[in-house]
Structures are given as C-alpha cells and as structure tokens.
Amino acid sequence: MYEAEHLQAFGGLPAVDFQSKDDPADRPAADDVAWRISVEPYGDDDRARPWEQEFADFLDAVDPSGVRALIIGQWGEAYEENSAVPIGLVIAAAGRLTSLEAVFVGDLEAEQAEITWIEQSDVTALLAAFPALTEFGARGGTDLVFPPVKHDRLRALTIQAGGLPVQVVRGVLDSELPALERLDLWLGVSAYGGDTDVADLAPLLSGTRFPRLHHLGLRNSEVQNEIAAAVASAPVVARLKTLDLSNGTLGDEGAAALLEGQPLTHLDTLDLHHHFLSEAMAERVRSALEPHGVHVDLSERNEPWDNRGAEGRYTAVSE
Known part of the structure; x- marks a missing residue:
C-alpha cells in the first residue's frame, strides 16, 4: 500500500x-x-x-x-x-x-x-471566490463539504480521499460545471467514511452531466468490480478519451465485465494500475485493446492478503 x-x-x-x-x-x-x-x-x-x-x-x-x-x-x-x-x-x-x-x-x-x-471543510467557498479557476483539487475526506455549485470555467476537479462521503459525491454530481473536462474521484473504503455505492454514480454514468468530460477517474475503491460492471454499459464512456479505474480492488470479474461491455477501442488510455487481475486476464485486456492503439496500464499487480481471495483485496490508499 x-x-x-x-x-x-x-x-x-x-x-x-x-x-x-x-x-x-x-x-x-x-x-x-x-x-x-x-x-x-x-x-x-x-x-x-x-x-x-x-x-x-x-x-x-x-x-x-x-x-x-x-x-x-x-x-x-x-x-x-x-x-x-x-x-x-x-x-x-x-x-x-x-x-x-x-x-x-x-x-x-x-x-x-x-x-x-x-x-x-467547505472547499467550495474557493470556487465561489475565484470564478476564473480552471483547476481545483482537495485531499482528505474527513468533514469535507461540497454542496452543489455553479462554476463556468472549471475544467479539472480532483478529490482524493481514503473514504469519500456520499454527500460530497452527490454535491459534485449536482453541480453545474459546463466546462468540466476532467473528473477524478478517489472513492476509498467504508471503514474510513467511503459510503458511495454504484447507484450514487448514476447521474454521472448516464452521460447527462458535464457535457465536455473526456477524462473520468473513479479510483481507489473497494467496490471497483461493481464500478467496472456499471461503466461497461455507461453512456458517458462513449465520449471519454481516458478511463481510470486504478488503485482499487479490481479483479478478473471487473475486467471481464469491461471486455464484455461496450467497445473501449476509442479510448486513448485505460488505466487499471494497482489491480488483482490474473496474468491470463491481464493478457486478455491487452490483446483486446492495445492493437487498437489504446494505452493500457496494468502495472502494480497485487495478490490478496493472506490468500483470502477477493476478501483480501485492498485499495492503494485508505488510512
């Protein structure tokens, strides 16, 4: 870790x-x-x-x-x-x-x-005070407050957490950010307040939010397989250049769902680093995408703790 x-x-x-x-x-x-x-x-x-x-x-x-x-x-x-x-x-x-x-x-x-x-604290006060911001980021989910905001120029938003509260995720997804091109969320684990589930991501995955989005990171999650399965059929993927599902507990189940879903050959990059894929599944992913020019990051292959299978998988960042 x-x-x-x-x-x-x-x-x-x-x-x-x-x-x-x-x-x-x-x-x-x-x-x-x-x-x-x-x-x-x-x-x-x-x-x-x-x-x-x-x-x-x-x-x-x-x-x-x-x-x-x-x-x-x-x-x-x-x-x-x-x-x-x-x-x-x-x-x-x-x-x-x-x-x-x-x-x-x-x-x-x-x-x-x-x-x-x-x-x-409430980090959105900075967005209100600086309407010319194009990039904003925050690290730490404890007591993080992010009510829905309207900001016309923000192009990149990153929130890094060992556990991201669902109210923060909902605030981000309810925000009016017409210029947003890059969104990177570290969802984290439930033990540290990460209570977002796949259903909470529906407005984002539907493609109805953030019309200029081309980079999506849903990272560092203990439910990475479920996220991968939802992403596999998500309309938002069709307009992405980069899809980042790294740093989480992704295993063969999630990777298989990605391969069986909509085509991903239009992507420039699929980032899956820090994963739990078998060598055979990793090769399947490479073979399906790299011939089409997709850069696939499958670095940092991990083994579950104590040979516990899926229960022994861990995110890259938690505490």
Whole structure:
C-alpha cells in the first residue's frame, strides 16, 4: 500500500515550496510555478509558525497578481485544525490573487498526516471566490463539504480521499460545471467514511452531466468490480478519451465485465494500475485493446492478503 505524496506539479506548473527565508534572487517568477504554502507545527525551526504568517510573507515576497497556481499544504495539526482558516485567508486575498487559475487544498503526505486525518471543510467557498479557476483539487475526506455549485470555467476537479462521503459525491454530481473536462474521484473504503455505492454514480454514468468530460477517474475503491460492471454499459464512456479505474480492488470479474461491455477501442488510455487481475486476464485486456492503439496500464499487480481471495483485496490508499 502506498501513501499519498506531495504534488510534483499542479495547474500545468512544477510545484515549489515557498520559504520566507529564501534569497529573493533565487525565487522563480510568480507565474512560473505552483506555489505550495506549508508550515511545520511540531518543530522549533523557522517553519514552526502560523500558516497565516507564512501566507502573509508569501503575498509580500511574491507578486500575488502573477500567481497562477496555489497549493495549500500543512496548515497546522491536521487532525485538530480544519482547512477553514487557510481557505478563508486565501479568499480574503482574492483581490490580490487576480491571475489565480488553480488551487489545491490539503497537499499533505503521510509523514505529516495520514489522508484520513486531514480535517477538511467547505472547499467550495474557493470556487465561489475565484470564478476564473480552471483547476481545483482537495485531499482528505474527513468533514469535507461540497454542496452543489455553479462554476463556468472549471475544467479539472480532483478529490482524493481514503473514504469519500456520499454527500460530497452527490454535491459534485449536482453541480453545474459546463466546462468540466476532467473528473477524478478517489472513492476509498467504508471503514474510513467511503459510503458511495454504484447507484450514487448514476447521474454521472448516464452521460447527462458535464457535457465536455473526456477524462473520468473513479479510483481507489473497494467496490471497483461493481464500478467496472456499471461503466461497461455507461453512456458517458462513449465520449471519454481516458478511463481510470486504478488503485482499487479490481479483479478478473471487473475486467471481464469491461471486455464484455461496450467497445473501449476509442479510448486513448485505460488505466487499471494497482489491480488483482490474473496474468491470463491481464493478457486478455491487452490483446483486446492495445492493437487498437489504446494505452493500457496494468502495472502494480497485487495478490490478496493472506490468500483470502477477493476478501483480501485492498485499495492503494485508505488510512
């Protein structure tokens, strides 16, 4: 099992940590990178300071009017302090962050906090405050709130969780996002609050939502076989370029359903990495799709824990 790691890039830009003590001459231009603002709440060094102060120093040190991508990293003790404070501070600076196009909330890696320890809040306040955003992401499902929103320019939405609450999924699917091209949801496991089932995905799979969608990720799920079976006949698939069912418990049952359903030969990519397929089934998938030019990712083949068969399968990211 691997853990969520720091973003290496975001908004089409390399991710760079802002540090107030850096020599200004060594800093990249404001619009050349995705700036990660993060503090260390546990140590005695210069980074053991409030996120509010680090963000204020950032706004003074880097021309905020040029910032295109912002990553909210660790803002405090993640399991005690939720994301409302950093979100509120970014919103308060909206008049200065006039070029902002991409925001990610909760870019913490496992050494800082397990994904289920990250205390989130209503992240849609950022969408309301920044109507020019084209990309938005969040990590952590605990106390995550995502009521239905209307946003005319958002093209990419990612929510990463060890367990994604169904109310969040419903909020996303009830949102008006006419420009949305990429949707990536980590559904997670029930033990950590992932209570979405296949029926909750019906509005999305029907193809009636998000008319410009061409990349769909329904990932990191303990019901990956059931999702694959539903996707196999889902109208939305016909307009996809990329279908991502990775990081979950997919086995031969789910892969067989995909092959027996509608043609997938129009896809550019079928991503199934971190799976539990037999070698024979993996070869069947490759043989059915790769001759048609589909890139199939079947890396990270796993064996169930303790030889328990389907009951021993596990998602890539849970706690």
